[in-house]
Amino acid sequence: MTATALERAERRKAWAFALPALLWTGFFFLVPFAYMAAISLWTRQGREIVATWTLDNYIAFFEKAHLFKGLVVSLEITAAVTVISVLLAYPLAWIIAERVPKKWQRFALVMAILPFWTSYVVRSYSWLLVLSKGGVVNQALLALGIIAEPLELSANRTGTIIGFVHFFVMLLTLTIYANLIQLSPNYRRAAADLGANAFQTFWHVVLPLTLPGIMVGAFLTFVLCIGDYITPQILGGNNELVLPQVIMLQLGRRADFPMAAALSLVLMVVVTLAYIACARWLKMERT
Amino acid sequence: MRHLTTALAALYAGLLYLFIFLPVVVLVLFSFQDGTLPVPPLNGLTLRWYEAVFSDGKLMAALGNSLVVAVVSSAIACLLGFLAAYAFARYTLPASALLRSLIVAPMTVSTLIIGLGLLSVLNLTGLRLSLVTVGIGHVVINLPLCFAIIYASMGGHQVNIERAARDLGARDWQVMLLVTAPMLLPSILAAFFLSVTFSWDEFIVAFLLSRFDVTLPVEIWSMLRSGLDPRTNAIGSVVFLISVAFLIVMELAVFRKTGKSS
Numbered sequence: 168m169t170a171t172a173l174e175r176a177e178r179r180k181a182w183a184f185a186l187p188a189l190l191w192t193g194f195f196f197l198v199p200f201a202y203m204a205a206i207s208l209w210t211r212q213g214r215e216i217v218a219t220w221t222l223d224n225y226i227a228f229f230e231k232a233h234l235f236k237g238l239v240v241s242l243e244i245t246a247a248v249t250v251i252s253v254l255l256a257y258p259l260a261w262i263i264a265e266r267v268p269k270k271w272q273r274f275a276l277v278m279a280i281l282p283f284w285t286s287y288v289v290r291s292y293s294w295l296l297v298l299s300k301g302g303v304v305n306q307a308l309l310a311l312g313i314i315a316e317p318l319e320l321s322a323n324r325t326g327t328i329i330g331f332v333h334f335f336v337m338l339l340t341l342t343i344y345a346n347l348i349q350l351s352p353n354y355r356r357a358a359a360d361l362g363a364n365a366f367q368t369f370w371h372v373v374l375p376l377t378l379p380g381i382m383v384g385a386f387l388t389f390v391l392c393i394g395d396y397i398t399p400q401i402l403g404g405n406n407e408l409v410l411p412q413v414i415m416l417q418l419g420r421r422a423d424f425p426m427a428a429a430l431s432l433v434l435m436v437v438v439t440l441a442y443i444a445c446a447r448w449l450k451m452e453r454t
Numbered sequence: 455m456r457h458l459t460t461a462l463a464a465l466y467a468g469l470l471y472l473f474i475f476l477p478v479v480v481l482v483l484f485s486f487q488d489g490t491l492p493v494p495p496l497n498g499l500t501l502r503w504y505e506a507v508f509s510d511g512k513l514m515a516a517l518g519n520s521l522v523v524a525v526v527s528s529a530i531a532c533l534l535g536f537l538a539a540y541a542f543a544r545y546t547l548p549a550s551a552l553l554r555s556l557i558v559a560p561m562t563v564s565t566l567i568i569g570l571g572l573l574s575v576l577n578l579t580g581l582r583l584s585l586v587t588v589g590i591g592h593v594v595i596n597l598p599l600c601f602a603i604i605y606a607s608m609g610g611h612q613v614n615i616e617r618a619a620r621d622l623g624a625r626d627w628q629v630m631l632l633v634t635a636p637m638l639l640p641s642i643l644a645a646f647f648l649s650v651t652f653s654w655d656e657f658i659v660a661f662l663l664s665r666f667d668v669t670l671p672v673e674i675w676s677m678l679r680s681g682l683d684p685r686t687n688a689i690g691s692v693v694f695l696i697s698v699a700f701l702i703v704m705e706l707a708v709f710r711k712t713g714k715s716s
Contacts, residue, residue: 199571
């Protein structure tokens with residue numbers, strides 16, 4: 168196929184427009200990513216990275232308990248956070264969509280996600296204030312005589328989970344609400360006409376129809392939660408570290424970039440597996 | 455029965471709103487604490503922590519840095535995103551689908567990995583870490599978003615108007631600047647403002663890629679080392695106020711307008 172001069176000129180123009188974005192992504196994303204994948208297969212001597220090809224970093228990940236445990240802790244916390252957040256957010260989204268008068272819904276929703284807009288670091292710090300030994304929750308429970316000793320709510324897994332759940336309840340309320348109001352009222356009317364009561368309508372009609380939306384929200388929660396460093400670092404204490412904390416630890420005084428790179432790729436593989444599982448489930452739902 | 459479920463629903467919603475607002479209320483309330491520990495009991499109200507924060511040169515410099523990085527990196531991301539969206543929507547490029555997925559790829563990778571990758575390559579080149587490197591990282595994070603938003607709003611219905619402009623003698627850059635960009639302004643602004651909020655709050659990349667000049671989240675992070683401190687409450691409340699003000703401006707300026715035109 169011979170292109171005319173005009174076509175060639177047009178194509179040159181198209182490339183000129185697309186190239187800045189492509190080059191930026193290439194130079195500052197693709198190249199660093201490829202380099203990271205490469206050094207995950209290299210080793211370190213002192214503070215120098217040596218380009219000898221080996222699987223040592225990945226083997227060490229599976230063999231050394233303090234590295235592998237990071238992934239286990241990450242998965243446990245992420246699973247707990249995802250389940251708790253969905254269970255808490257769904258009723259709230261449902262109440263806003265079904266019980267709150269139409270003209271107040273937008274306001275109710277904006278209020279439900281307002282703290283979403285505080286800085287992420289500051290939000291975790293705020294929870295530290297609330298959950299610390301002398302914090303509001305412990306003081307209130309002590310004053311009410313419910314507990315005799317302050318509860319250990321921060322510097323452990325409980326703190327991390329509460330901090331995460333707070334963030335993801337807001338996110339999921341938003342996505343589930345968006346899902347619920349898209350449902351045509353005809354489904355519910357049809358179910359009612361066929362004699363279903365409110366609970367049966369919800370259980371057999373509304374819930375299954377919103378399940379794909381919940382899945383997408385849960386996947387988003389999983390991805391953001393398992394990759395987060397800030398919340399566990401501020402609220403989780405030093406006793407058990409999640410994978411992103413273990414990764415950041417490699418960078419500290421040891422400057423072990425190859426190990427950090429290998430652990431990051433492990434994290435990425437886990438996220439990709441979750442994505443594949445989620446996509447397959449959604450596909451099965453549809454057919 | 456109906457009353458009972460309504461009461462239960464109200465109770466549940468009330469409890470969850472309490473949960474959602476608890477940290478923010480405690481943060482703001484104890485930023486006025488007349489004492490050195492921002493936990494109950496509230497000894498009295500004072501503005502001295504705000505005074506301390508506003509006279510803290512490092513903190514104010516970090517706030518300025520954050521604003522500059524957010525605005526500049528978002529502007530670059532929007533410009534690159536707009537040009538690329540124009541190229542893919544108006545011309546046929548070879549392997550177009552592959553190239554488009556390359557541009558949105560960083561969206562699927564955690565910011566920790568983006569930051570780590572950039573850091574290891576920068577170490578290699580010997581380039582010094584600075585606000586520029588933070589900005590580069592933030593463009594990488596925000597470009598996929600800007601491209602996706604602007605590309606999605608480039609419909610076929612604008613093509614005829616662009617063609618008309620060309621028939622009337624407009625050059626390519628005139629068409630783009632005077633015809634296409636104004637038509638897409640709502641989505642360009644939406645992309646810009648979203649990028650600004652992400653960059654403003656982004657921590658990991660800013661933490662990994664900065665050294666002496668830092669952004670606000672990184673400066674707040676280093677304040678956390680001193681434990682609970684009413685000064686952190688004060689700067690946290692200021693950041694919250696700025697974000698909410700920004701949100702209101704965004705709501706009024708962008709989303710109202712798009713709502714009307716559609």
